[in-house]
Amino acid sequence: MKITFLGSAREVTGSCYLVESKQAKILVDCGMFQGSHLTSSKNFEDLRFQPADIDAVFLTHAHLDHSGRIPLLVKHGFRGQVYATPPTTKLASLVLEDAFKIMREDFEREARPMLYGEADIESALKLFRGVDYSRDVTIKDLTIRPRDAGHIFGSAFYEIREQNGGSAAFSGDLGNPNSYILKPTAQLGAVDALIIESTYGNRIHEDEKTRESKLKLAIERVIKKKGVLLIPAFAIERTQQLLYELNHLVENRLVPPVDIYLDSPLAIKATKVMREYPQYYDADALKLVSMGDDMFDFPGLKQTLTKDESKTINEAPRPKVIIAGAGMMNGGRILHHLVRYLGDPSTTLLIIGYQAEGTLGRQLYNRQPSVMVLQERITVKATVEGIGAYSAHADQNKLLDWISSAASLPKRVFCTHGDEGAAVALATRIKQDLSINADAPHFGESFEV
Numbered sequence: 001m002k003i004t005f006l007g008s009a010r011e012v013t014g015s016c017y018l019v020e021s022k023q024a025k026i027l028v029d030c031g032m033f034q035g036s037h038l039t040s041s042k043n044f045e046d047l048r049f050q051p052a053d054i055d056a057v058f059l060t061h062a063h064l065d066h067s068g069r070i071p072l073l074v075k076h077g078f079r080g081q082v083y084a085t086p087p088t089t090k091l092a093s094l095v096l097e098d099a100f101k102i103m104r105e106d107f108e109r110e111a112r113p114m115l116y117g118e119a120d121i122e123s124a125l126k127l128f129r130g131v132d133y134s135r136d137v138t139i140k141d142l143t144i145r146p147r148d149a150g151h152i153f154g155s156a157f158y159e160i161r162e163q164n165g166g167s168a169a170f171s172g173d174l175g176n177p178n179s180y181i182l183k184p185t186a187q188l189g190a191v192d193a194l195i196i197e198s199t200y201g202n203r204i205h206e207d208e209k210t211r212e213s214k215l216k217l218a219i220e221r222v223i224k225k226k227g228v229l230l231i232p233a234f235a236i237e238r239t240q241q242l243l244y245e246l247n248h249l250v251e252n253r254l255v256p257p258v259d260i261y262l263d264s265p266l267a268i269k270a271t272k273v274m275r276e277y278p279q280y281y282d283a284d285a286l287k288l289v290s291m292g293d294d295m296f297d298f299p300g301l302k303q304t305l306t307k308d309e310s311k312t313i314n315e316a317p318r319p320k321v322i323i324a325g326a327g328m329m330n331g332g333r334i335l336h337h338l339v340r341y342l343g344d345p346s347t348t349l350l351i352i353g354y355q356a357e358g359t360l361g362r363q364l365y366n367r368q369p370s371v372m373v374l375q376e377r378i379t380v381k382a383t384v385e386g387i388g389a390y391s392a393h394a395d396q397n398k399l400l401d402w403i404s405s406a407a408s409l410p411k412r413v414f415c416t417h418g419d420e421g422a423a424v425a426l427a428t429r430i431k432q433d434l435s436i437n438a439d440a441p442h443f444g445e446s447f448e449v
């Protein structure tokens with residue numbers, strides 16, 4: 001089979017791989033390129049294949065950088081099926097509808113072009129078919145096996161085998177072993193080639209304990225200063241991980257009482273989806289559920305679904321904690337809170353997720369003294385802090401452990417879905433530690449397995 005890298009090559013976003021066998025053409029993921037705005041101009045470039053020729057898409061998980069261009073495929077003639085786990089199917093529909101709303105706002109405010117229409121999303125969602133972990137799907141001469149990636153709810157990696165040909169695994173995104181609720185990443189089977197994510201290919205996360213104490217300290221600080229704690233969070237997974245931890249801190253009285261606003265319609269809806277699929281929970285989460293605890297709810301938590309509810313947060317007395325999307329601060333309700341509170345020294349901005357280059361989140365994470373938010377220049381007086389351990393991604397050690405515990409070592413590894421430095425660093429360690437031929441492919445490169 002031939003694999004072509006059509007996204008997330010030496011960058012994090014835009015995941016898209018074309019897999020061609022003697023008889024079949026499939027895609028693994030077709031995600032959005034993201035930059036300073038939700039969509040980057042790269043999304044409008046030629047796809048380099050005819051969508052009508054594609055037999056099927058295998059979606060690893062619901063995040064926009066993996067799912068966001070599926071409606072674009074449909075717009076340009078794709079009529080095959082999109083395979084994903086049942087939770088991914090539900091979450092992807094929320095993610096795509098939310099992205100559409102942000103695109104429309106960007107269009108209305110700044111006349112930024114829209115990638116596709118609402119009808120394309122509707123048509124795309126009709127093509128989704130549910131797959132279960134470890135149940136094979138056959139597309140002509142290809143057999144595709146979904147396995148649990150442990151990254152976000154419903155996430156999968158795929159092992160693909162060609163009849164009388166080679167085999168390859170596509171990791172999608174791999175989970176952080178410190179995550180709550182999710183089951184661990186499944187063991188990698190024996191494949192010839194592995195395409196592996198490298199978001200944190202050059203980093204080691206701090207441990208869970210550090211993470212909890214940093215969160216606790218941040219809450220205590222805003223209470224003392226009567227300030228605002230802003231937590232931009234990815235609506236899917238990161239937010240629920242955070243709610244799980246806050247549930248623990250609040251219900252065990254490890255932090256003083258404080259109002260916590262979940263100001264993200266997408267996160268509120270995604271949390272509902274997660275409640276529907278307890279069969280995807282790990283043992284600890286199941287235990288909490290069986291004891292009657294709602295792990296996503298606790299005293300002081302207020303969910304603001306509508307715009308009017310969201311506006312009530314402005315008038316609410318301090319101290320207060322606001323969790324809002326988008327996680328990389330390139331859209332969503334967090335922008336309004338940043339405009340209001342970034343210039344205030346009693347504010348703490350707690351960054352708990354990966355911030356792609358070019359995003360407002362990355363500028364703030366790099367402690368840029370002033371930033372542009374919603375076309376306003378703001379001098380940052382807030383305290384900015386980062387906690388890496390909330391990452392939904394595996395760090396360098398976990399990535400290496402996962403490869404080395406495979407049923408047998410792959411002969412070839414391609415590191416993708418990482419900034420150039422991260423992808424190259426991971427490839428170097430794979431070569432050194434595991435003696436496997438590894439590198440970081442460039443956009444448009446192909447490889448025969």
Ligand SMILES: [Zn+2]
Binds near residue numbers: 063151173
């Ligand atoms: Zn992801």
